[in-house]
Amino acid sequence: MQRLFGPFSALWKYGSLTHELARRDILGRYRGASFGLAWSLISPFLMLCVYTFAFGVILKSKWPQVAGGDHPFAIILFVGLIVHGFFSECLSRSPTLITGNPGFVKKVVFPLEIFPWQIVLSALFQAGTNLLVFIMLRLLLEGTVSWTIVFIPVVFVPLVCLSLGVSWIFAALGVYLRDINQVTGVLATAMLFLSSAMIPVQTLPEHSRILFHLNPLTFLIDQARAVALWGQYPDWSGLLAYTLGGLVLMYLGYAWFMATKRGFADVL
Secondary structure (H helix, E strand, O other): OHHHHHHHHHHHOOHHHHHHHHHHHHHHOOOOOOOHHHHHHHHHHHHHHHHHHHHHHHOOOOOOOEOOEOOOHHHHHHHHHHHHHHHHHHHHHHHHOOOOOHHHHOOOOOOHHHHHHHHHHHHHHHHHHHHHHHHHHHHHHHOOOOHHHHHHHHHHHHHHHHHHHHHHHHHHHHHHOOOHHHHHHHHHHHHHHOOOOOOOHHHOOHHHHHHHHHOHHHHHHHHHHHHHOOOOOOOHHHHHHHHHHHHHHHHHHHHHHHHHHHHHHHHO
16 A cells, blocks of 8 residues: 555645645745745746747747637647646756755655655646636637636646656656756757647648657647637547556656665765
8 A cells, every 4th residue: 555655645644744845835936026926927927928929929920720719829829838837847846856955865754755746736836827827818818718628637637647757757866867957957948849839730740740749748738728728628538548657657756766765865
């Protein structure tokens, strides 16, 4: 039972500690700022303005019309950025989870394995605020919101599993290979531009599509757009397959972390 529920121990065994770490992480990023938590809403607007100007105005990018209506390029782009932003935050921060907290490593009783949950919950908060901005933006531009947006949490289930697995793997690697922190930023950027966040895969040449389909974010971004924009039901079989794959990676990542954490104190 311990092995089965081990990855979820941060929620059922150390729930209060995990919640406090996530809360401090969320508040810490805006500590000292004049607008405080309001930046969690302001930042997505600013980010969206930059990408919309770059791709919608300068490059004059257009999105092919699909079933469900023709929507402004800005909000189509924003859905992809919400999904990628969640994964990117978890990936980019994971290598320094342990090295950035050496005091906790030397405390034998402290459960280091809960740190990935800290950044995942923090990233979920940011994704939630981004989604709120998306809803307000769509109401402003189109005056309506698809009711199928209630399925967004279902789309995020495999994404959370995938992010947890990656976080455990890179958190452990970051202890022994300090250069890995330089790689994750490049990898996060590559996963943005090699996904359907910026460009619809169907418009690409056939030989180029394989790279985009190998990126797990492509399917999840398409599913997020399907429920949030096109008013469609999720691809249940596809999401189930991705969830199972995410769970496999999550358990492998957790096992790797638990097997390597006994040497953290020696390295640090």
